Amino acid sequence: MDVLTTLYREAFPHAARAVRRLGGELEEARDLFHDAIIIYLEKSRSGLLQLESSPVAYLVGITKILWLKNHRRQPKNETLDYVAHLISIPEDFYAHPEETPLLEQLKAAGGKCLQLLQAFYYEEMNMREIAETFDYGSAHSATVQKYKCLEKVRKSFSKTACHAETFA
Amino acid sequence: MRKPLLDIQEIENFLLKKMPSQEKTAFEARMIISPQLETAVDEQRQALRLIRLTARDRQREKLSAIYDQLAQDPSFTQTIHAIFY
Numbered sequence: 001m002d003v004l005t006t007l008y009r010e011a012f013p014h015a016a017r018a019v020r021r022l023g024g025e026l027e028e029a030r031d032l033f034h035d036a037i038i039i040y041l042e043k044s045r046s047g048l049l050q051l052e053s054s055p056v057a058y059l060v061g062i063t064k065i066l067w068l069k070n071h072r073r074q075p076k077n078e079t080l081d082y083v084a085h086l087i088s089i090p091e092d093f094y095a096h097p098e099e100t101p102l103l104e105q106l107k108a109a110g111g112k113c114l115q116l117l118q119a120f121y122y123e124e125m126n127m128r129e130i131a132e133t134f135d136y137g138s139a140h141s142a143t144v145q146k147y148k149c150l151e152k153v154r155k156s157f158s159k160t161a162c163h164a165e166t167f168a
Numbered sequence: 169m170r171k172p173l174l175d176i177q178e179i180e181n182f183l184l185k186k187m188p189s190q191e192k193t194a195f196e197a198r199m200i201i202s203p204q205l206e207t208a209v210d211e212q213r214q215a216l217r218l219i220r221l222t223a224r225d226r227q228r229e230k231l232s233a234i235y236d237q238l239a240q241d242p243s244f245t246q247t248i249h250a251i252f253y
């Protein structure tokens with residue numbers, strides 16, 4: 001079992017219990033827990049994670065905060081309020097509804113280009129790692145390809161009615 | 169690299185805060201006088217944001233697959249079942 005699966009197995013029952021106590025159902029607990037793990041992984045990767053408790057406690061805390069945010073409620077106790085302050089959900093974590101057409105378009109185009117762009121802009125891999133993973137002869141070739149892919153994405157967006165100015 | 173790709177690279181350096189401060193100041197000044205450049209920056213910023221959003225969705229799919237894998241284990245399923253039902 002890999003590290004992520006082990007963490008999932010250990011943490012999810014605690015997060016699920018917390019959501020249940022707040023009045024939530026299994027499906028919602030699962031979705032929120034997945035978002036909590038994503039936030040946890042992103043912060044770990046960027047070196048922004050300052051854990052003062054175990055990863056499990058952190059994940060349960062984020063799951064609760066996400067639930068409260070979804071239901072527009074404020075934390076009722078100081079501990080949770082403190083956790084809310086610590087975890088700060090990234091502002092651009094969820095897509096705006098107006099962005100759905102562009103997102104669907106990007107996913108449909110998909111393929112190697114999107115994977116390469118995700119590897120650099122999301123997974124924060126360096127160009128040498130990307131060249132190895134995607135079979136480019138050098139980091140330079142991979143870099144040129146990355147910009148070509150980005151150009152393709154930008155061109156496709158320009159053609160779509162939903163323009164960048166809407167969200168700028 | 170051809171010119172359009174070099175432009176994309178320059179905008180990326182600006183967006184990812186990789187520009188030295190003097191270059192950044194000059195770039196910001198160019199943006200003020202060139203609406204075209206400003207639009208290109210906005211479009212590229214949005215492209216990066218959407219790429220990250222698709223990556224999160226991909227991550228959600230992976231996590232759902234992990235849940236499905238764990239759901240094959242009766243002890244895990246019983247624990248979750250006891251919480252909700």
